[in-house]
Amino acid sequence: MGESSSSAGTRPAAAGTVGAAAGYRPSATLPFWVEFRRQASRRRTQLALGFMVLLPLIILIAFQFETNNEEENGGGEFGSLIDLATTGGLNFTLFSIFVSASFLLVVVVALFCGDTVASEASWGSLRYLLAVPVPRARLLAVKLLVALSYSALALLLLAGTALLAGTLRYGWSPLRSTVAAQIEPGEGVLRLLGVLGYLAVVLLAVAGLAFLLSVVTDAALGAVGGAVLLWILSSILDQITALGVVRDFLPTHYSTAWLGLLSTPVQTDDLVRGAISAISYATLFWGLAFWRFTRKDITS
Amino acid sequence: MRSPLSAARIRRALPTGRRAVAASAAVALLAGLVVWAVWPDRPGFRTESAMLTVRSGPDGDEPVDLDTTFYLPDGASADRKVPAVLLAHGFGGTKESVRADAEDLAGRGYAVLAWTARGFGRSGGQIHLDNPDYEVRDGQRLLDWLAARPEIRTDAEGDPRVGVVGGSYGGGLALLLAAQDQRVDAIVPMITWNDLARSFLPESTGGETTRGVFKSGWAGIFFGGGGNTGSGPAGLSGNTAAEQPEGAPASAGPPSPAPGQGPGTAPGAPTTGAIGDPSCGRFAADVCAAYLRIAATGRADQAAVDLLRRSSPAGVLDRIAAPTLLVQGAADTLFPLTEADANARGIAANGTPVRVAWFTGGHDGGSGPRSDSDRVKFLTAQWLDHYVAGEGAAPGDDFTFSRIAGFDAMDRGLVATGYRRTDYPGLAGDARREVALAGPPQPVANPPGGNPAAISSLPFAGSLSSLLGGVAGDIPGQHARFESEPLTEAVDVVGSPTVRIRAASATGEAVVFVKLYDVDPQGGATLPSGLVAPVRLTGLPETVDAAQPVTVTLPAIVHRVEAGHRLRLVVATSDQAYTTPTAPTVYTVAAGDAPVSLPTVTATPIPTEAALWRWVLAGLLAAIVVGLVVVVAVVRRRHRRQDSSIHPGYAGTPLAVRNLRKAYADGFVAVSNVDFEVHPGQVVGLLGPNGAGKTTTLRVLMGLTQPTAGEIYVFGHRLVPGSPVLSRIGSLVEGPGFLPHLSGLDNLRAYWRATGRPWEDAHFDQALEIAGLGDSVHRKTRKYSHGMRQRLAIAQAMLGLPELLVLDEPTDGLDPPQIAEMRRVLQRYATDGRAVLVSSHLLAEVEQTCTHAVVVNKGRIVASGPVEEIVGESPSVLFDVSDPDAAREVLDRLEGVRVLPDGEGGLVVDTNGTARSEVVAELVRAGVGVDRVVPRRRLEDAFLALVGENSRGSGDR
Incomplete structure (x- = not known):
C-alpha cells in the first residue's frame, strides 16, 4: 500500500498552515453542512423534527372529537385560546405554539443543544475530531450553530405545519384573541412571526444552559435532563411571588411575554426585558462553555 | 505509614477541597444576595399609637376618642424638627389602611399622623360625612396636637408645617380642612368629590341636584353595605381590605368604603354611642335620615341636598390657600373627573397653585397600572417636598394623564401610557x-x-x-x-x-x-x-x-x-x-x-423606563458584538504569535517527546518524565503495565490533554492541543469512537469530511482493505463486534496515510490471524519515511511487531531502544538438560547463579554475569547432559526485570 501514497504526507503544507498535512486548513475543518448532516442522520433529530410536524396534526385530530362540553376548557387566557383555536389557521398556529412553548420546545431545544457535544464524548468520537485537528473553538462554534439551526427548524416546522394544517381545516381568517380586537391575516402573520422570534430568543437561555452542560458532562442525558430540570425549577420559583424582585432575574420570568404581541397596540416592554434576560443568560452560558472547553482535558 | 492524613492524600484532597470552598462561597454569596433582595426593608422610623381625645362639634366641646398612630422618622428631635403630614383614610377604612403610605412618607422624612376617623374602627363618635363641625374640626385638633409635638417644625406658635394627604373620604377632608384651617401648608386630595350632592344625584344636562338621578348602587355600598349587611361588597372586589384596598392609587388612602369594613362592622368597635336604630349603624342621625329619604324615593329634597353640600368643598374652595395637587381617576363612576375639574377651577380662581393629574384607576379601576401609581407617588412626593418640606424646585402646574394602552402579557394587568401637557385644558379639551x-x-x-x-x-x-x-x-x-x-x-x-x-x-x-x-x-x-x-x-x-x-x-x-x-x-x-x-x-x-x-x-407621551430598556438591549447586543470581535482578534493574535518555527534538531523526526510530565488536578502524577523519539521507518512499541502512563502520553500526543511540562515535537513542530501538525498524525487512542447510527463506510466518510481535506487524499480503498470488513462495512457500527470496530478504527487512523501512526492497543479484540495480519500491515506502513507508535501491554505483540520499544513504568521510561537490545540485556538462559534435578544441584553450587522458578521442561537460569560456557562446562563436568542452551530472548523477562514483578500499585501511586 505504500507505493501509491509516497507523497501524500510529505508534500509541503498548504499556504498558511505551517506543518500541517496537505490540504489541511483549520478553518476548513468540520464544515457547517458536514456537522448538519452528521446530526441529520441521527434518529433523535429525525424523531424530534417529525414530532414537530406531527403535533399540530394530533391537535387537529383531537379537536375533531370536540363535543359541546364547554365547561372543561377552564378559564382565563388558556381557555380563551382553546376556544379561539378553531377560528382559523392563524389561531390554530397560535394555540399550537402556546401549548408547546412552556415545555415541549424547551425539551427540543435542550435536546439539540445539550446532546451535541456530550453525545460525541460518549461515543468517543469527540477525541478523534479534536485529533483531526478541529480547533476546539471551531468545533464548539459549528456544533452550536448547527444545534441552533435545528432548534429554529423545529420551531418553524411546528408553526409551519400548524399554519398549513390549520388553514386547510379552519380557513384563512383574522387572528383573534381576548386581549385585543381581531388582527387582519396579513398583520396576523407578522405578529405570529414576532411571537416565533421572541420565543426563539427566550429559548436561547435554554440553549445556553444545555450547551454548557453538554460541554461539562460526557452524559448526553445529563446535559439535556439537567437543562430541562433547571428550567422547570426556574418556572416553579417564578410562581412564588414572595421572591419579589428576584423573580425578574429568573430566566423563565419573561417566557410568556410574547402574549403582549397579541394585544393592540403591541406591548413590547416585557419583550425587550425578556430579550435582555435571555441574551444575557445565553451569552454567559456560552462564554463559560467556550472558556471551559478550550481549556479542559478531554477525558472521554 | 497508614495514617489517613498522609501527605499525598492531603495534597490530592486539597484542590478539590479548594474547589468545594469556592463553590460553597459562590452559593452562599448568591443566597445572601437573594435574601438581601427579598428581605423587608428596615424601617427608618418609629411609631407611637395612642387614643387621643379631642373636643369638636359645633361648639367644640364634644369629646371624641380618635385612634391614632404617629410615625416619627429616625433622627427627628426637638433640635432636628421635621415637617408633618396628616394622612386621612378612605370611607370604611381605618388608620391601618394607610399604613403603607404612612411608612413611605415617614421614610421620606415626614412625621406622619394617621388616625381613624370618627365613626370607624376603634375611634368613637358617629359618621358625619366630613362635616366641618365634626370630622374637619377633629382634623384641626390633630393639627394642634402636631404643633405641640417638639419634633415638628412650626411656622409660628401653634402652626405646624403640615400637608394633608388622603384619598376619597380622606381627600374630601383634606380639601375641607384646608378651607377651614389656614395652618395647612399643602394638600393632596385624591379621587375625591367637589359636590357630594352632585356625585350621588348627577344630572347631565346641567339640571338642579334636586332633579338628579340617585346613584343608588354606590350609595347602597356606602351606607347599606356598612350599616346593615355587615359584609360589604367584599365578594365583588375579591380584595382583602388590609392588603390593597380597591380604588386608590398606592399613595392615597383607601377609597370609600373598604370592603368588609363598613361602619359598625369593625371588630371591637366601641358600642358606646352606637345607635339603637339598626338602619343607621354608626351614621349620625341627620345623615342617616337624609339617606333614608333619598333612597326611599330616588329623589333628593332640598334639605338632603343642603346636608350633602355642607360636606362638600364646592362652597368653600375660595378659602383654600394651600397649594393643591388634585389626583383623580378616569375609571371612577363614583367621583368622576368632573369633580376634580370643579375643584381645580375653584381653587385656581384664588390664585392658589393647583396641579391636576389623572390616572387610569379610580373607585372602579383601583390603583391602576404600576406606571400610574408610580407617577402619582412621584407627584405627591414632589408636591409635599416643595410646599411642605421646602425642598426641591416648584413643581409647576403641568397636567399629566394616562390612557390604557392594552394588556400586560406578564401579570395580566393593564398597561397605561402617560402623557404630559404644560397647562390644564379642563374637560372641554383644546x-x-x-x-x-x-x-x-x-x-x-x-x-x-x-x-x-x-x-x-x-x-x-x-x-x-x-x-x-x-x-x-x-x-x-x-x-x-x-x-x-x-x-x-x-x-x-x-x-x-x-x-x-x-x-x-x-x-x-x-x-x-x-x-x-x-x-x-x-x-x-x-x-x-x-x-x-x-x-x-x-x-x-x-x-x-x-x-x-x-x-x-x-x-x-x-x-x-x-x-x-x-x-x-x-x-x-x-x-x-x-x-x-x-x-x-x-x-x-x-x-x-x-x-x-x-x-x-x-400632549406628549411621558417617556418610560421601557425606552431605557430598549437602549440597554441595543447596548447589550453591541457589547456582545464588540466582545466577540475582541476575543477573536486576541485569539488570532495569540495564534499568530505562537511558535511556528521548526526545531532544527527534530525536523526529520516524526516524533520527539521531551521531558513530558502530566500531573492531574487532584495531584496524581500520571507521567513524571517521559522522553523518547520515533524515527522514520520505525515501529516503536510503548510498553508498560497498566497505569504506567502510556495512555496519558498518547492523549497528550493527540492534543487532548495539556502536559504539565515538557514538549512534543512532530517533524520539528511543537505540538500543542489543536496544532495543525496533528493533521499528520493518525491515531487510535482508548478504543474506537464511531457514530453508532452510521455504517462503517459512512463513519469513515464523515470523519474525512470533518477534516476538510481533499477527498482523493483519503485513500479509502486502502483503508477499507486494512479494515477487511467486507460487506459489513455497510452495516451500522452499532452492530459491530469489538474486533470489527477495532479494525475500522485502525482504518480510520490510516485515512490520509498520516506520516505518524499512533495506535493504542491496536490488537485488542482481534483474533490471531488478524493480529498476524495487523503486524504485517504496521511493518509495511512504517516505510517511506513514515513511522508507527504502538502502545501495548502485550509483550509478545511488541516483540514481534516493533523495531524499537520504550518501556514505561510508573510514569518513567525504564528502557528504550531497539527491541533486540532491550531483550538482549536479559541475563537469563534456558537450559534443556537430561537430568534437571542434578543440574539444579550443580547450578545451586555455582557462585551467583540462580535457578528461576519459571522453566517448563527446562531450567531458566539467571547466570548473573557468569559466562554461559562456564555454566555448560560445570554441568557437563557433573555428568548432566545438555541438549540445548537458549538465551532467554523474551521481552517478558526483560520487561519483568525492568519493571519488577510486582506491578501492583503502579496505578495508584
Whole structure:
C-alpha cells in the first residue's frame, strides 16, 4: 500500500498552515453542512423534527372529537385560546405554539443543544475530531450553530405545519384573541412571526444552559435532563411571588411575554426585558462553555 | 505509614477541597444576595399609637376618642424638627389602611399622623360625612396636637408645617380642612368629590341636584353595605381590605368604603354611642335620615341636598390657600373627573397653585397600572417636598394623564401610557372632533320597578370589566341606538364629549342614561370606564317631533377610538347603578340636531423606563458584538504569535517527546518524565503495565490533554492541543469512537469530511482493505463486534496515510490471524519515511511487531531502544538438560547463579554475569547432559526485570 501514497504526507503544507498535512486548513475543518448532516442522520433529530410536524396534526385530530362540553376548557387566557383555536389557521398556529412553548420546545431545544457535544464524548468520537485537528473553538462554534439551526427548524416546522394544517381545516381568517380586537391575516402573520422570534430568543437561555452542560458532562442525558430540570425549577420559583424582585432575574420570568404581541397596540416592554434576560443568560452560558472547553482535558 | 492524613492524600484532597470552598462561597454569596433582595426593608422610623381625645362639634366641646398612630422618622428631635403630614383614610377604612403610605412618607422624612376617623374602627363618635363641625374640626385638633409635638417644625406658635394627604373620604377632608384651617401648608386630595350632592344625584344636562338621578348602587355600598349587611361588597372586589384596598392609587388612602369594613362592622368597635336604630349603624342621625329619604324615593329634597353640600368643598374652595395637587381617576363612576375639574377651577380662581393629574384607576379601576401609581407617588412626593418640606424646585402646574394602552402579557394587568401637557385644558379639551350619528327615533320602554336593568358598571368589579365592556349590557326594547360611520382616523378623546338628543314622553318626564360606546369592526362594543350620563328630562311633549333637543354632557373619559371603529350612542331607560321611576312608561328618543362632539388634547407621551430598556438591549447586543470581535482578534493574535518555527534538531523526526510530565488536578502524577523519539521507518512499541502512563502520553500526543511540562515535537513542530501538525498524525487512542447510527463506510466518510481535506487524499480503498470488513462495512457500527470496530478504527487512523501512526492497543479484540495480519500491515506502513507508535501491554505483540520499544513504568521510561537490545540485556538462559534435578544441584553450587522458578521442561537460569560456557562446562563436568542452551530472548523477562514483578500499585501511586 505504500507505493501509491509516497507523497501524500510529505508534500509541503498548504499556504498558511505551517506543518500541517496537505490540504489541511483549520478553518476548513468540520464544515457547517458536514456537522448538519452528521446530526441529520441521527434518529433523535429525525424523531424530534417529525414530532414537530406531527403535533399540530394530533391537535387537529383531537379537536375533531370536540363535543359541546364547554365547561372543561377552564378559564382565563388558556381557555380563551382553546376556544379561539378553531377560528382559523392563524389561531390554530397560535394555540399550537402556546401549548408547546412552556415545555415541549424547551425539551427540543435542550435536546439539540445539550446532546451535541456530550453525545460525541460518549461515543468517543469527540477525541478523534479534536485529533483531526478541529480547533476546539471551531468545533464548539459549528456544533452550536448547527444545534441552533435545528432548534429554529423545529420551531418553524411546528408553526409551519400548524399554519398549513390549520388553514386547510379552519380557513384563512383574522387572528383573534381576548386581549385585543381581531388582527387582519396579513398583520396576523407578522405578529405570529414576532411571537416565533421572541420565543426563539427566550429559548436561547435554554440553549445556553444545555450547551454548557453538554460541554461539562460526557452524559448526553445529563446535559439535556439537567437543562430541562433547571428550567422547570426556574418556572416553579417564578410562581412564588414572595421572591419579589428576584423573580425578574429568573430566566423563565419573561417566557410568556410574547402574549403582549397579541394585544393592540403591541406591548413590547416585557419583550425587550425578556430579550435582555435571555441574551444575557445565553451569552454567559456560552462564554463559560467556550472558556471551559478550550481549556479542559478531554477525558472521554 | 497508614495514617489517613498522609501527605499525598492531603495534597490530592486539597484542590478539590479548594474547589468545594469556592463553590460553597459562590452559593452562599448568591443566597445572601437573594435574601438581601427579598428581605423587608428596615424601617427608618418609629411609631407611637395612642387614643387621643379631642373636643369638636359645633361648639367644640364634644369629646371624641380618635385612634391614632404617629410615625416619627429616625433622627427627628426637638433640635432636628421635621415637617408633618396628616394622612386621612378612605370611607370604611381605618388608620391601618394607610399604613403603607404612612411608612413611605415617614421614610421620606415626614412625621406622619394617621388616625381613624370618627365613626370607624376603634375611634368613637358617629359618621358625619366630613362635616366641618365634626370630622374637619377633629382634623384641626390633630393639627394642634402636631404643633405641640417638639419634633415638628412650626411656622409660628401653634402652626405646624403640615400637608394633608388622603384619598376619597380622606381627600374630601383634606380639601375641607384646608378651607377651614389656614395652618395647612399643602394638600393632596385624591379621587375625591367637589359636590357630594352632585356625585350621588348627577344630572347631565346641567339640571338642579334636586332633579338628579340617585346613584343608588354606590350609595347602597356606602351606607347599606356598612350599616346593615355587615359584609360589604367584599365578594365583588375579591380584595382583602388590609392588603390593597380597591380604588386608590398606592399613595392615597383607601377609597370609600373598604370592603368588609363598613361602619359598625369593625371588630371591637366601641358600642358606646352606637345607635339603637339598626338602619343607621354608626351614621349620625341627620345623615342617616337624609339617606333614608333619598333612597326611599330616588329623589333628593332640598334639605338632603343642603346636608350633602355642607360636606362638600364646592362652597368653600375660595378659602383654600394651600397649594393643591388634585389626583383623580378616569375609571371612577363614583367621583368622576368632573369633580376634580370643579375643584381645580375653584381653587385656581384664588390664585392658589393647583396641579391636576389623572390616572387610569379610580373607585372602579383601583390603583391602576404600576406606571400610574408610580407617577402619582412621584407627584405627591414632589408636591409635599416643595410646599411642605421646602425642598426641591416648584413643581409647576403641568397636567399629566394616562390612557390604557392594552394588556400586560406578564401579570395580566393593564398597561397605561402617560402623557404630559404644560397647562390644564379642563374637560372641554383644546380641540374638538365632531362625528355624526344616525338612527331613527326609537321608542324605549321604562321597566317597572327598574328591573331588568342595563348594566354599565359594577362598583368594585375592577378595571378589567370596564375596559373590556364585559359587564356592559343593554336590555332589548329598553334602549335606543344611534351609530356613526367607521372613523377614518383614530381619535384620542380626553375630556367630556357632548351630544344632543330629543325625547318625548307621555308623562312629560323621562329618566334616561346616555352612553357612548366604542364599537370595533367585529361589533364588539366597549363602554369606556363604564361611565354613563344620567338625565332627567321634564316638560317633554308627547311626540318626538315636538321635542326640543337638549345637550347632554357625557362623563369625561380618556380613550382612544381606533380608526375603523364606530361610535354608538345608546340612550337607555334603566341602569342597575341608579334608581329609575318605577312606573312603566314608553319614551321616544331621537338624535338631536348636532353631531357628537369629542374633545381632544395635544400632549406628549411621558417617556418610560421601557425606552431605557430598549437602549440597554441595543447596548447589550453591541457589547456582545464588540466582545466577540475582541476575543477573536486576541485569539488570532495569540495564534499568530505562537511558535511556528521548526526545531532544527527534530525536523526529520516524526516524533520527539521531551521531558513530558502530566500531573492531574487532584495531584496524581500520571507521567513524571517521559522522553523518547520515533524515527522514520520505525515501529516503536510503548510498553508498560497498566497505569504506567502510556495512555496519558498518547492523549497528550493527540492534543487532548495539556502536559504539565515538557514538549512534543512532530517533524520539528511543537505540538500543542489543536496544532495543525496533528493533521499528520493518525491515531487510535482508548478504543474506537464511531457514530453508532452510521455504517462503517459512512463513519469513515464523515470523519474525512470533518477534516476538510481533499477527498482523493483519503485513500479509502486502502483503508477499507486494512479494515477487511467486507460487506459489513455497510452495516451500522452499532452492530459491530469489538474486533470489527477495532479494525475500522485502525482504518480510520490510516485515512490520509498520516506520516505518524499512533495506535493504542491496536490488537485488542482481534483474533490471531488478524493480529498476524495487523503486524504485517504496521511493518509495511512504517516505510517511506513514515513511522508507527504502538502502545501495548502485550509483550509478545511488541516483540514481534516493533523495531524499537520504550518501556514505561510508573510514569518513567525504564528502557528504550531497539527491541533486540532491550531483550538482549536479559541475563537469563534456558537450559534443556537430561537430568534437571542434578543440574539444579550443580547450578545451586555455582557462585551467583540462580535457578528461576519459571522453566517448563527446562531450567531458566539467571547466570548473573557468569559466562554461559562456564555454566555448560560445570554441568557437563557433573555428568548432566545438555541438549540445548537458549538465551532467554523474551521481552517478558526483560520487561519483568525492568519493571519488577510486582506491578501492583503502579496505578495508584
